[in-house]
Amino acid sequence: MKLKTITRAAVVSTGVAVAGLTLATSPASAAAAADCGSACSVSKHVNTGIETADYQAQVNNSTSGSGVTSWIWVWSNNSGAHADYYLNGDGSMHKIYGPAKGAASTTLSRDVTSFRVCGPNGFGADTCSAWAHPQY
Template sequence: MKLKTITRAAAVATGMTVAGLTLASSPASASAAADCGYACSVSKHVDTGVDSADYQAQVNNSTAGPGVTSWIWVWSNNSGAHADYYLNGDATMHKIYGPARSSASTTLSRDVTSFRVCGPNGFGGDACSAWAHPQY
């Protein structure tokens, strides 16, 4: 755990790019690097005036098991949703898709460093939550 903290602090201090996110060297960026606990969630509500939808994603970086360190879940009460996420040591953005009016989840072999939930905005695009940065 201490090595992760030192690595994160060094990344913030140098303003380098970690997991696809550029961390500046300001105190605000240091606090944003872990803006929720080991288990946290994000949500997005979309109201098009005709219909509405809620999208939600959760991450738990304290999940344990053989080859498992984290878990991610995505849900929607209307159209399908997806969660975008980055894994520790991997600069590629990954996605998990949930079907309409249902959910999907998966276990992961690396901790999630940042994630958000997205779903149809009713106008041909996606609406996404802000990025969350769980502890790991």
């Protein structure tokens, strides 16, 4: 009986976290939910029992140049990875894809408000890091 109560509490807590995550990815609330500096990274490690893979993405909202305010980079040491991200003032999710055992980057004309890294989990689907919310 006690285990069922704990399990239900965990499910409710997870639901709240997911709901909070959904709200935090919107550009309007991302500034309030900043959980890393203007330059930060996220990573995800996958171990299928047969092979391992590491995925990493980085954002730098302190980049400057002609029309450039930020930069995003994605890397993988195994299968290709991608980074999902949102830009300040734009509610659409964007993606950048990196090659297998390689990296890709691009400069952006708006600051990144939230991002995560994703890659194959070895079982036919992707696995992703938690969302990070850089300052901008």
